[in-house]
Amino acid sequence: MTGRAVSRTVSRTVSRTVSRTGRRRLRRMAAGLVLALTACSGRAGQGPSNDLLIVGYDREPDTLNRFASHILEDIETCVVEGLVTTDEKMNVVPLLATELPTLANGGVKLTATGMDVTWKLRPGVRWHDGVPHTSADVKFTVDAINKGDWKPESTDGFDRISGVDTPDSLTAVVHYKEVYAPYLLQFVRGTLPRHVLRGRDIDKANDYNRSPLGTGPYRVAEWKTGEYIALEAVPNYWRGPQYPKIRRILFRFLTNTTTRINQLAAGEVHLVPFVPWDKVRELRAVRAVRLNTVLGNGYEHVTLNQRQFPPFRDVRVRRALAYAIDRDLLVRTILDSLVTVVNGPIQPLSWAYEPSVATYPFDPARAAALLDEAGWKPGPDGVRTKDGARLAFTLITQAGFVIRENVAQAIQKQFKDIGVAMDVKLIDGTAISSIWFSGNFDAMLHWWQQPADPEITLFFASDRTPPAGRNINYLDDRDLTALLYQSDRTVDEAQRAALLKRAQRRIAELVPELVLYNTAKVDAVPATMKGFTGNPTNTGPFWNVWQWEFDGP
Amino acid sequence: MIRFALRRAAQAIPLLLIISVVVFGLIHLVPGGPLALYLDNPNVRPADIERLRRSLGLDRPLVEQYVRWLWAFVRGDWGYSYADGRAVAARLAERLPATLELIGTSSLLAFVVALPVGILAATRRAFDRVSTAVAIGAISLPVFWLGLLLQLAFANALGWFPSSGRASYGVDTIGDRLAHLVLPAIVLAVVHAAAWSRYLRGSMREVMALPFVRAARARGAGPWRVVVRHALRNAAVPFVTVVLLDASIMASGAVVTESVFAWPGLGSLFTEALAKRDYTVLMAFLMCASLVVVALNLLADIAVHAIDPRARTAA
Numbered sequence: 001m002t003g004r005a006v007s008r009t010v011s012r013t014v015s016r017t018v019s020r021t022g023r024r025r026l027r028r029m030a031a032g033l034v035l036a037l038t039a040c041s042g043r044a045g046q047g048p049s050n051d052l053l054i055v056g057y058d059r060e061p062d063t064l065n066r067f068a069s070h071i072l073e074d075i076e077t078c079v080v081e082g083l084v085t086t087d088e089k090m091n092v093v094p095l096l097a098t099e100l101p102t103l104a105n106g107g108v109k110l111t112a113t114g115m116d117v118t119w120k121l122r123p124g125v126r127w128h129d130g131v132p133h134t135s136a137d138v139k140f141t142v143d144a145i146n147k148g149d150w151k152p153e154s155t156d157g158f159d160r161i162s163g164v165d166t167p168d169s170l171t172a173v174v175h176y177k178e179v180y181a182p183y184l185l186q187f188v189r190g191t192l193p194r195h196v197l198r199g200r201d202i203d204k205a206n207d208y209n210r211s212p213l214g215t216g217p218y219r220v221a222e223w224k225t226g227e228y229i230a231l232e233a234v235p236n237y238w239r240g241p242q243y244p245k246i247r248r249i250l251f252r253f254l255t256n257t258t259t260r261i262n263q264l265a266a267g268e269v270h271l272v273p274f275v276p277w278d279k280v281r282e283l284r285a286v287r288a289v290r291l292n293t294v295l296g297n298g299y300e301h302v303t304l305n306q307r308q309f310p311p312f313r314d315v316r317v318r319r320a321l322a323y324a325i326d327r328d329l330l331v332r333t334i335l336d337s338l339v340t341v342v343n344g345p346i347q348p349l350s351w352a353y354e355p356s357v358a359t360y361p362f363d364p365a366r367a368a369a370l371l372d373e374a375g376w377k378p379g380p381d382g383v384r385t386k387d388g389a390r391l392a393f394t395l396i397t398q399a400g401f402v403i404r405e406n407v408a409q410a411i412q413k414q415f416k417d418i419g420v421a422m423d424v425k426l427i428d429g430t431a432i433s434s435i436w437f438s439g440n441f442d443a444m445l446h447w448w449q450q451p452a453d454p455e456i457t458l459f460f461a462s463d464r465t466p467p468a469g470r471n472i473n474y475l476d477d478r479d480l481t482a483l484l485y486q487s488d489r490t491v492d493e494a495q496r497a498a499l500l501k502r503a504q505r506r507i508a509e510l511v512p513e514l515v516l517y518n519t520a521k522v523d524a525v526p527a528t529m530k531g532f533t534g535n536p537t538n539t540g541p542f543w544n545v546w547q548w549e550f551d552g553p
Numbered sequence: 554m555i556r557f558a559l560r561r562a563a564q565a566i567p568l569l570l571i572i573s574v575v576v577f578g579l580i581h582l583v584p585g586g587p588l589a590l591y592l593d594n595p596n597v598r599p600a601d602i603e604r605l606r607r608s609l610g611l612d613r614p615l616v617e618q619y620v621r622w623l624w625a626f627v628r629g630d631w632g633y634s635y636a637d638g639r640a641v642a643a644r645l646a647e648r649l650p651a652t653l654e655l656i657g658t659s660s661l662l663a664f665v666v667a668l669p670v671g672i673l674a675a676t677r678r679a680f681d682r683v684s685t686a687v688a689i690g691a692i693s694l695p696v697f698w699l700g701l702l703l704q705l706a707f708a709n710a711l712g713w714f715p716s717s718g719r720a721s722y723g724v725d726t727i728g729d730r731l732a733h734l735v736l737p738a739i740v741l742a743v744v745h746a747a748a749w750s751r752y753l754r755g756s757m758r759e760v761m762a763l764p765f766v767r768a769a770r771a772r773g774a775g776p777w778r779v780v781v782r783h784a785l786r787n788a789a790v791p792f793v794t795v796v797l798l799d800a801s802i803m804a805s806g807a808v809v810t811e812s813v814f815a816w817p818g819l820g821s822l823f824t825e826a827l828a829k830r831d832y833t834v835l836m837a838f839l840m841c842a843s844l845v846v847v848a849l850n851l852l853a854d855i856a857v858h859a860i861d862p863r864a865r866t867a868a
Contacts, residue, residue: 052722054722059825060825062634062636062637062638062829063637063638155598155600155601155604156598156601159600203638204638206638206639209637209638224817225644225647225648225817226647226648226651226817226818226821226822227718227719227720227815227817228722230722250722252718252722252815253815253817254717254815255812255815255821255824255825256812256813256815258701258813259701259704259716259717259813259814259815262701262704262705262708262709262716262717263716263717265709266708266709266712266716268708268715268716268717268718427584429828430584430589430828430829430830431583431584431589432584433589433592434584434586434589434592435584436592437589437592458598466599467599467602467603468599469599
């Protein structure tokens with residue numbers, strides 16, 4: 001049946017059933033319904049302004065208690081402030097503290113066994129209920145976390161604190177049992193309000209956990225489960241009555257990436273933090289949106305599990321694989337030049353970054369020569385063999401991460417060109433974490449997103465294989481381990497940087513993993529908004545939300 | 554009738570127990586767990602993972618975990634969410650209205666479309682050809698794809714409806730609610746409208762061929778009276794049964810639809826709980842869903858038993 005015939009048939013059938021007047025009435029009713037619904041939906045005139053900014057957010061937080069959050073969530077960042085924060089260049093800067101305690105300014109004093117850190121708090125800062133923020137809150141926070149009867153996400157660093165003295169209301173002296181190099185970030189999550197939580201079961205303090213008391217520019221006005229969290233500006237923010245500039249911020253939960261991007265394109269949301277790389281090209285065409293890109297403090301790489309796949313224990317094999325990958329091609333094609341090729345675990349923004357390390361530019365001939373030298377000869381099917389074993393392994397990576405799936409396939413082809421067979425297995429995001437933690441995989445394509453402190457002991461020290469750490473390469477190098485632990489016990493930044501630079505050079509020689517590129521962070525923000533800078537760390541782009549503004553009222 | 558209903562209800566208890574064992578086993582067999590998300594965060598040390606595991610009772614043997622869960626569940630204590638620590642029953646209850654709103658509207662829409670289309674297809678050969686082609690297309694459409702397509706067309710391109718969500722922020726009108734409901738309800742209704750219309754068409758054609766319909770015509774009944782009073786009444790019994798049983802399938806479609814349209818119902822909650830391996834929420838959701846399916850089956854059996862004398866004889 002042709003299209004015209006179908007149309008005739010439908011028309012005839014409808015004609016028989018409904019009269020002409022009825023049809024007209026039906027058409028009018030349908031048009032009226034659409035008009036009425038469109039008019040009532042209130043879609044017009046909701047552009048971003050100093051009155052309302054709508055954020056398309058990829059998840060609904062489980063809690064707004066910053067110490068129980070999975071990462072430093074953006075919503076909490078608007079409400080709860082730390083003693084310090086990290087800026088867009090990854091510098092640690094004071095926030096509720098007046099200065100950063102260091103050896104040089106006497107804020108840090110080494111003791112016989114550990115160290116004392118003195119935090120000077122900013123005067124005049126009050127919790128949103130008007131109670132002053134004091135050193136008693138710092139002490140209460142440490143005590144509450146170390147008491148161990150609730151579920152803070154991480155006790156890292158707190159478990160090394162023996163006690164806190166509060167000589168006055170604006171001074172907290174934190175006593176460490178041992179030297180703890182990343183001490184500056186100890187209170188990046190902020191403090192807990194003693195006057196609200198003292199004597200309570202914090203796990204069950206839902207009034208606080210769903211609407212935390214903070215000192216930040218915003219407070220929680222409404223949390224509509226499954227839909228949104230609305231923040232409103234506090235009237236007496238400590239930076240002055242002119243801040244924050246934007247009156248209300250709405251975090252709308254849009255877990256589906258395509259829906260989130262569609263809403264942004266339709267103007268229903270105004271800002272989407274951390275845009276997936278595969279959506280960037282699509283968003284370049286949206287005129288109301290500006291894409292803000294910063295270097296990330298993370299790196300995409302292929303982990304080579306030496307425990308699971310013995311050929312990876314030979315450094316020549318690892319170097320050959322590094323030479324076999326054309327990283328520039330991956331970045332230029334699949335990643336649209338959004339990211340930068342890097343060569344190690346500490347990223348260029350860090351004060352401990354070492355640029356002069358051994359590099360492995362694309363050189364398949366050299367890769368093949370290294371494999372020959374290691375005794376891996378081409379077999380009849382093109383795959384190299386040695387003592388009857390094939391150089392064939394499986395790479396796991398996260399399903400649904402489009403760019404990563406494409407990169408895995410490209411690497412598979414490049415390895416095949418030098419006689420290495422690699423299968424790619426896609427695994428869902430939650431399952432993959434437990435697989436790598438169990439060490440039950442050959443190789444994995446993934447990233448590590450890191451805080452501003454350059455501590456990498458957890459990832460490379462010999463004794464930090466799971467469950468004691470995240471050395472899932474199962475690298476075992478005594479020199480490197482010694483260097484890393486020495487850096488952890490060094491508070492002076494220059495000395496620590498020197499140690500970490502040596503460690504980076506050693507890592508580059510050993511090639512425990514195949515480092516690909518920096519994980520740039522792209523945020524889609526309203527083209528008319530000022531003050532947005534982004535942030536490379538897991539502090540997130542809302543770190544300076546009090547500065548954001550639009551022209552006009 | 555009461556004895557029949559009680560007997561069927563008693564038969565459902567062991568079935569639900571078996572379902573609980575299978576569901577509990579399956580969700581614990583899937584790699585990952587409630588703490589898997591923490592592993593990617595370098596700030597969370599292995600000692601923290603162990604501490605959290607103990608505090609959630611995940612260090613106990615699986616059988617012990619199941620028995621504890623079952624005992625608490627039958628006593629009405631559904632536990633607390635591993636993710637946010639809130640009572641599971643409260644989390645389900647706050648999402649239920651949105652899902653009922655979506656499924657109710659979609660069912661009504663599907664029913665209203667399926668009824669005339671099924672009747673016309675059974676009585677008009679030409680219309681039947683067209684509706685068959687359309688129905689096959691509609692049944693084959695993946696829900697998420699159709700959802701995204703409608704978003705692009707009616708939200709992004711035409712701007713007629715909001716692309717997602719249940720209401721606009723700060724707007725509390727029925728019109729706004731309805732505007733948000735249109736696209737997800739259509740997406741969820743399309744497949745069912747197509748399937749139900751095909752089922753009604755088949756059922757009607759079967760009945761229309763029976764002697765009593767010819768007898769009605771011979772008595773001089775008009776064509777629409779024959780269709781509506783005689784054929785439809787008889788064809789409606791199996792049709793209503795299918796509609797009831799399909800409610801569970803519609804609920805599974807709601808999981809995808811709610812995710813695409815950011816609809817804050819049980820489907821979105823299930824998707825989130827699955828990603829976080831929030832066992833307590835998953836178990837409560839799946840058990841409630843199983844209970845509803847079993848109850849609807851029971852209801853359908855009872856309805857057929859009540860309406861159809863042949864079923865009573867067989868029982």
